[in-house]
Amino acid sequence: xxxxxxxxxxxxxxxxxxxxxxxxxxxxxxxxxxxxxxxxxxxxxxxxxxxxxxxxxxxxxxxxxxxxxxxxxxxxxxxxxxxxxxxxxxxxxxxxxxxxxxxxxxxx
Amino acid sequence: xxxxxxxxxxxxxxxxxxxxxxxxxxxxxxxxxxxxxxxxxxxxxxxxxxxxxxxxxxxxxxxxxxxxxxxxxxxxxxxxxxxxxxxxxxxxxxxxxxxxxxxxxxxxxxxxxxxxxxxxxxxxxxxxxxxxxxxxxxxxxxx
Numbered sequence: 001x002x003x004x005x006x007x008x009x010x011x012x013x014x015x016x017x018x019x020x021x022x023x024x025x026x027x028x029x030x031x032x033x034x035x036x037x038x039x040x041x042x043x044x045x046x047x048x049x050x051x052x053x054x055x056x057x058x059x060x061x062x063x064x065x066x067x068x069x070x071x072x073x074x075x076x077x078x079x080x081x082x083x084x085x086x087x088x089x090x091x092x093x094x095x096x097x098x099x100x101x102x103x104x105x106x107x108x
Numbered sequence: 109x110x111x112x113x114x115x116x117x118x119x120x121x122x123x124x125x126x127x128x129x130x131x132x133x134x135x136x137x138x139x140x141x142x143x144x145x146x147x148x149x150x151x152x153x154x155x156x157x158x159x160x161x162x163x164x165x166x167x168x169x170x171x172x173x174x175x176x177x178x179x180x181x182x183x184x185x186x187x188x189x190x191x192x193x194x195x196x197x198x199x200x201x202x203x204x205x206x207x208x209x210x211x212x213x214x215x216x217x218x219x220x221x222x223x224x225x226x227x228x229x230x231x232x233x234x235x236x237x238x239x240x241x242x243x244x245x246x247x248x249x250x251x
Contacts, residue, residue: 103159
């Protein structure tokens, strides 16, 4: 639970910053290609996005694991759920990191 | 009659009318969590479209920046706010805050932890989620 609560509290603070960034300009304007690209190229912001990605992936897939373990129990089932959620979490972090790193390095 | 036939299973557990607002909060917490995880995965895919360049990004924005897209986003805002506020309530309860003092269980055996403080917390979470959703709709449709 410590991981779940820790990632939740950290994510709340960082996601608030992420959402407020959308409100510094008009909502539609903030989603324009140049603006989004500039966001990714600004290293502190890109680092924050990476941190949000990791925190929410850990929190989300751990939450999913808890829900699935609550529904059914069993040695093989529990292992499958835990490893499945871990694999999905790593996959999502890798995919999201690819976007952040490639955009930040100008590989678009 | 076997033991299994007496069990209501998930349907019995899910029944919100039997166990009060705490059970409603339990289900809303799980449903909003699953919804937010689905949105998060979709959002990661959505933002990866920036690697397709300006044309690819604009093409994807045309799909998401629609009335339906905005309504989905408004629901996501509501889920996010509820999940956050109720999550803080659960964390405080887990830490022993607002659950009352331990006492001898007397009839009618009302759990001390299911008190007005936590009920107010649940209703506040629902109210704040509704307000945030309205604000989100005003921002998205106000342009």
